[in-house]
Amino acid sequence: MTIYDIIFYLFAAITVLSAFLVVTAKNIVHSAFYLLFTFFGVAGLYVLLGADFIAIVQIMVYVGGILILLLFGVMLTNKITSVEIKSGTIHVLPAVIGLGLFAAFVLSTMMTTKWKSNPAELPFTTVYDLGYILINEYVLIFELLGILLLIALIGAASIARKDKE
Amino acid sequence: MHQLLEEIFGSELIAIIIASSLPLIFITVLVIFAVLLERKVAGHMQDRLGPMRVGYHGILQTIADFFKLIQKEDIVADTTDKRFFNLAPVLVFAGSYAAYAALPFSSAYIGSRIDLGLFYIVAISSLVVAGILMAGWSSNNKYSLLGAMRSAAQIVSYEIPTVLVILSMVMISANFTVDGKGTLSLMEISEIQTSSFWNWFVLGGAGFSLSKFLLLPFTMAAFLIFLISSLAEVNRTPFDMPEAESELVAGYHTEYSGMKFAMFFLAEYANMFAVSAIAAAIFFGGYQSPIGYLGNSLGIEWLVPIEQFFWFSVKGVFFVFVQMWLRWTLPRVRVDQLMTICWKYLIPYAFVNLTIIGIISLI
Structure with a gap:
């Protein structure tokens, strides 16, 4: 067991544990805060896979953007925080069947897939190649996504805007 | 090292x-x-x-x-959310300490030689925002919550001009690398600005070419934008709305005492030095000496990294001093003024600056 294995299991444990806490927490703000650790753990896993750019984007977008917005939304809407969230168990039988099927599917995929087991190469930064691909091959999709985000931004602003009277 | x-x-x-x-x-x-x-x-x-x-x-x-x-006694009020109340100072300090992993203290010492150093620092500082929100919410105190909200809103908005300025400086760095690609590593950016203060990015980059003199006013403007928005990012006056004493007692750390308060204090000063060090690294040559090294002229090789560390700290501490200087000179802005400065002035200017620097770098 090398040091990287230990780091992998550490991040995996953080991700799984905090994801479990997100689901079981009674308070929705608690769930949001636990989500922080889930995102962080996933970013750590990306780093171990050699995807440095994706890892940092994960922190930047999910922790720095989405989580903060989520917290703002939850905190500013007072009625949501005081609502008791039901996290008990109902419909046990359908849930067991569904989960069992899903687990069987995941397990069979895990067993049958031929995993790449090459010795790990020295990680090399992916940012140049990613940038090159984005601006050359996928430039249309890239620009369309940009326009989509812009429209979402303008739409949000126009909904939030008070009517002039 | x-x-x-x-x-x-x-x-x-x-x-x-x-x-x-x-x-x-x-x-x-x-x-x-x-x-x-x-x-x-x-x-x-x-x-x-x-x-x-x-x-x-x-x-x-x-x-x-x-x-x-x-x-001091560690006072924890009865109605606080204990778990997150205790976690928040650690998270805030961890966020600001994590940024130090990519700061090049000298050519011999940098925490991690990742190629995305600048991007990493920008991203990891969002942990601080989450920690501040956690502190404000778990304190169960309206002043804390208001302070945390203001702080988060402020940091998130001022991140945009900061990142735009950083992006324009990365574009300039592409003019000087060997393979013509820009670099996000603070180490490489510092290496480009070597040997003399004439090569600093704030003066348009290395050499005596025409593009340097064309770039000079825009890099100066970029530095001003970065200075203003970095002040807002570390919640310093004139942007210290989150801790406005006259309105919010002490903002998000109102309920904290003893060592937990000290953690926030430590994180604040660590953040101040971190943004100063970034300003020093991307505009003022980082650890590079402005006048040459004593170690090189005397032929003592091990002296050079120590001198570089000295220059890095001096530049960083100088910008920390600038922050203090501004704190005791300027009055605090209002919340609406704060947002006006960011969205109506800094972001458009930063965009124009980015475009112009891009065009000049191309020709």
């Missing part, structure tokens, strides 16, 4: 642990020095003397304060 430590201790793990705790020692020394400096600067600007009792001209004041803080 890593190799040297590995040779001394004979184990990679111990070397890594020691190398990664070196910035902690640096921060501790810096904070002890910077808190005193802040009080002295404040005093002298207001025609007072500042702390004078402990040691010569009060130089031991911060150490005395530190011991006082250790002895």
Whole structure:
């Protein structure tokens, strides 16, 4: 067991544990805060896979953007925080069947897939190649996504805007 | 540095642990020095003397304060959310400490030589925002919550002009690398601005070409935008709305006492130095000396990294001093003014600046 294995299991444990806490927490703000650790753990896993750019984007977008917005939304809407969230168990039988099927599917995929087991190469930064691909091959999709985000931004602003009277 | 430590201790793990705790020692020394400096600067600007009792001209004041803080009772109010209340100061400090991993203290010492250093620093500082929100919410106090909200809104909005400026400086760096690709590594950016202050990015980059003189006014403007938005990112006056004493008691750390308060304090000063160090690295040559090295002229090789560390700290501490200077000179802006400055002035200017720098870099 090398040091990287230990780091992998550490991040995996953080991700799984905090994801479990997100689901079981009674308070929705608690769930949001636990989500922080889930995102962080996933970013750590990306780093171990050699995807440095994706890892940092994960922190930047999910922790720095989405989580903060989520917290703002939850905190500013007072009625949501005081609502008791039901996290008990109902419909046990359908849930067991569904989960069992899903687990069987995941397990069979895990067993049958031929995993790449090459010795790990020295990680090399992916940012140049990613940038090159984005601006050359996928430039249309890239620009369309940009326009989509812009429209979402303008739409949000126009909904939030008070009517002039 | 890593190799040297590995040779001394004979184990990679111990070397890594020691190398990664070196910035902690640096921060501790810096904070002890910077808190005193802040009080002295404040005093002298207001025609007072500042702390004078402990040691010569009060130089031991911060150490005395530190011991006082250790002895203080750790008060946790009954209605706080205990788990997150205790976690928040750690998270805030972890966020600001994580940024030090990518700061090049000298050519011999940098926490991690990742190629995305600048991007990493920008991203990881969002942990601080989450920590501040956590502190404000779990305190169960309206002043704390308001302070945390203001702080988060402010940091998130001012991140945009900061990132735009950083992007334009990365574009300039593409003019000077060997393969014509820009670099996000603070180490490489510092390496480009070597040998003389003439090569600093704030003066348009290395060489005597025409593009340098075309770039010069825009890099200056970029630095001004970065300075203003970095002040807002570390919640310093004139943007200290989150801690506005006259309105919010102390903002998000109102309920904290003892060592937990000290953690916030430490994180604040660590953040101040971090943004100053980034400003120094991308505009003022980082650890590079402006006038050449004594070690090179005397032929003593091991002296050069130490000199570089000296220059890096001097540049960083100078910008920390600028922040203090502004704090005791300028009044606080209102919340609406804060948002106006960011969205109506800084972001458009930063965009125009980015476009112009891009066009000049192309020709």
